[in-house]
Amino acid sequence: MKRLFGFGRKRKGPPGGASPPCNPGAYELREKELGKLHRAAASGDVAQVRQALRKHGLDERDKAKTPLHLACANGHSEVVSYLVENKCKLNLCDSDGRTPLMKAVQGQQEECVAVLLAHGADPDLADAAGNTALHLAALAPNTSLAGQLLEHHALIDVRNEEGCTPLSLAVSEHQEEMVEFLLKKGADVHVGDRSARTPLMTAASGGKLNLIKLLLRYGADVSHKDINGWTAEDYAVIHGYSR
Structure with missing residues (x-):
């Protein structure tokens, strides 16, 4: 997945005004590219956010991002709480189709995730690649965030554009x-991707014996075939893991 870098407190860094790498969920932005409200949200300055809202709307976009996106991406839970309590829209998408909740999950900002979910953010919206917040939690990987999402009824076997479930991505x-x-939370071990390739086949391709044993313990079908007629054993042999 494409790695994104962040806007935050000023630090020593490369010339040109770009901030140094931050967390995977943050945006690659220059301070001068944002208006006053969005700069305040990105830097976590609640007082400046409050002041800027006298002239700007809660859901105003700057570079396709709302103040809530920027606050979530950088982990500023106080700003997130302030915006949410003032009835900002929770599920608007940025240019990648990602909601503030997705950005908070991607950056592993647990407090921001908790605030958003408590106020009704939708955990099942998908980005441009078809990934939901749970897909992003699986990739992080962060079981605490995944647990929060599932407690708020996130779909566990949802598939992205490639047909991959959060379980498939984790494998x-x-x-x-x-x-x-x-698996303990009930993920279906048999769901395949667009090529009918199951998580067991993916584990076998990588020769990951512990994952293979784990999937088998939860009932993975060794006889299942993908659209090419290959089984998990075939995948193991093809990738040099015949043992």
Whole structure:
């Protein structure tokens, strides 16, 4: 996935006014590119946000981002709370189709995620690639965030544009703890992607024995075939893991 960098407190960094790399959920922005309200939200200055709102709307966009997007991406839970309590729109999307909740999850900003979910943010909206907040939590990986999303009824077996579920992504990234967490929460071990490739096949392709054992323990079907007629064993052999 494309890595995104952040806007935040001023630090020493490269010339040109760009901020140095921050967290994976933050935006790559220059301070001068944003208006007063959005700069305040991105830097976590509640007083400046309050003042700027006298002239600007809560949901005003700047570079396709709302103040809530910027506050969530940089983990400023006080600004998030202030905006939410003043009835900003929770589910607006940025240019990548991502909601503030997705940005908070992507950056592993747990307090921001909690505020958004408590006020009704939709956990099942999908970005331009079809990923939901739970897909992003699986990739992080962060079981605490995944748990918050599931407690607010996020769909566990939702598929992105490639047909991958959060479980599939966790397997592909070899995230054993996340895989076991999702399985314990009821993720379907049999859901395949657009090529009918199951999580077991993905684990076999990478020769990840612990993941293979884990998936088998939850009932993964070793005889299942993808659209090419290949089984998990075939994937293991093809990728040099015949043992």
